[in-house]
């Protein structure tokens with residue numbers, strides 16, 4: 001069995017090979033199967049062959065860590081929260097920062113008439129998001145840039161001119177899994193929150209790099225399929241950036 005996640009939910013590194021010549025969507029399709037869990041959208045997630053590969057075989061795959069082949073506890077919380085709080089996105093534009101398989105972006109797209117951008121630095125994650133948005137018949141734009149450090153205005157400018165005055169919500173699912181990334185994200189969010197013009201909603205199971213002063217607004221027990229993928233974790237939470 002592939003140890004994709006350890007107790008601390010770190011993913012073992014699988015080095016990139018040949019990725020330039022391989023169509024990312026074909027690769028994602030070959031490694032995933034269509035699933036549906038616990039009222040989540042229909043999603044392509046890791047199939048048995050991806051889960052059962054030996055480390056040697058994993059090292060030959062054309063992608064690095066297949067973060068996009070799993071729903072992480074952070075996006076599970078965000079997705080549940082969006083499903084339960086119908087008006088929360090109203091007509092907002094949305095950025096799903098570090099979108100992975102795209103589950104939160106899909107939930108957002110079904111709750112707003114605004115534009116949803118799924119943002120990830122991994123081309124395979126964006127391919128998975130695109131495939132998953134097709135499965136769920138929602139429109140999502142994808143952006144493969146590192147947005148960390150952009151100002152509120154620069155984030156707004158990612159949207160077309162006639163919609164960049166719309167309220168912006170930034171979703172952040174499970175991005176506090178590494179210390180330095182957590183520091184960078186927390187610093188960025190602190191800057192963004194200075195003028196309150198971007199609404200930031202965070203889903204996280206309480207990882208070590210999550211700033212302790214975020215305000216917990218919802219909690220969800222992890223369903224069995226996520227407990228199995230994240231040994232040791234039982235619950236996941238939604239936070240806003242308002243400090244306690």
Ligand SMILES: C[S@@+](CC[C@H](N)C(=O)[O-])C[C@H]1O[C@@H](n2cnc3c(N)ncnc32)[C@H](O)[C@@H]1O
Pocket residue numbers: 067068070071072073074075076097098099100101102103119120121122125145146147148172173174175177181
């Ligand atoms: C732990 S996964 C979370 C995926 C998804 N949000 C979820 O909760 O299911 C982290 C994701 O963030 C992406 N990522 C890491 N650094 C990033 C950055 N600077 N900008 C955008 N995405 C990033 C990774 O490629 C990966 O898909």
